[in-house]
Amino acid sequence: MKLDNQLSASTSFLDKFPARLFELGVDASLDRSRQNTREFTVTDKVDNLIAHPPYGGCRGKIVGPNYIYPIAGQIGVEGMLHNFVYLSLLGNLAAKKDATGSAPTITETLNFETTISGTASPKVVFNPLPERSFRLAEAGLVAETKRIDTHKVIIGLSIPESANSDFRDARGQYEGQFLSATGDPTSLNAARAVDRSIARKAFQTVVQINTN
Numbered sequence: 001m002k003l004d005n006q007l008s009a010s011t012s013f014l015d016k017f018p019a020r021l022f023e024l025g026v027d028a029s030l031d032r033s034r035q036n037t038r039e040f041t042v043t044d045k046v047d048n049l050i051a052h053p054p055y056g057g058c059r060g061k062i063v064g065p066n067y068i069y070p071i072a073g074q075i076g077v078e079g080m081l082h083n084f085v086y087l088s089l090l091g092n093l094a095a096k097k098d099a100t101g102s103a104p105t106i107t108e109t110l111n112f113e114t115t116i117s118g119t120a121s122p123k124v125v126f127n128p129l130p131e132r133s134f135r136l137a138e139a140g141l142v143a144e145t146k147r148i149d150t151h152k153v154i155i156g157l158s159i160p161e162s163a164n165s166d167f168r169d170a171r172g173q174y175e176g177q178f179l180s181a182t183g184d185p186t187s188l189n190a191a192r193a194v195d196r197s198i199a200r201k202a203f204q205t206v207v208q209i210n211t212n
Helices: 046-051 077-090 185-202
Strands: 002-016 021-035 105-120 123-125 134-158 172-175 180-183
Touching (some): 134 185, 180 185
Antiparallel strands (some): 105 134, 123 134
16 A cells, blocks of 8 residues: 655735735645565365354455456456366366375455545635735645555465365465465465465566567
């Protein structure tokens, strides 16, 4: 989140003389900004989310898309889940009992940015001045505020390494290059896939080829 608050004021003084007009302008401004970054990792199992939904499930929540503040509504996870289930069941991705290495995983990165801004600029212009008078002729104030909320959601899915294994009581800790997570082996495998996805984006190399 980044928040910018800008405030500026201007005044103009006039004084009439027989052969000239004297004008004095005074301006002042105040610019303030604040920025904070929050990062966290959450791991869970799909059966736990179905059997024990957190915070009362979806009651009182926005279950459809939120076009004003996208991160607060439906963000498109359903399509990713459908694709992962389809690939796992029909794409021959299920891990075998005697397989070595990690179970199949999938990751997806979603980016959302919401910008809220507003400006107010009132101005006061006074009546024409008398012949000999030094007084305030006009005054103006400009207030502007702008807030930018940027959300990045990286989702990782993994299936158990064995269809007959139960990792409900086997909880461990994963310390990756960009994140840490706690959970059962399946959850940690998904966190590991997310960590690899972040690493690929952080260290990706752009190669430009000029054919001229």
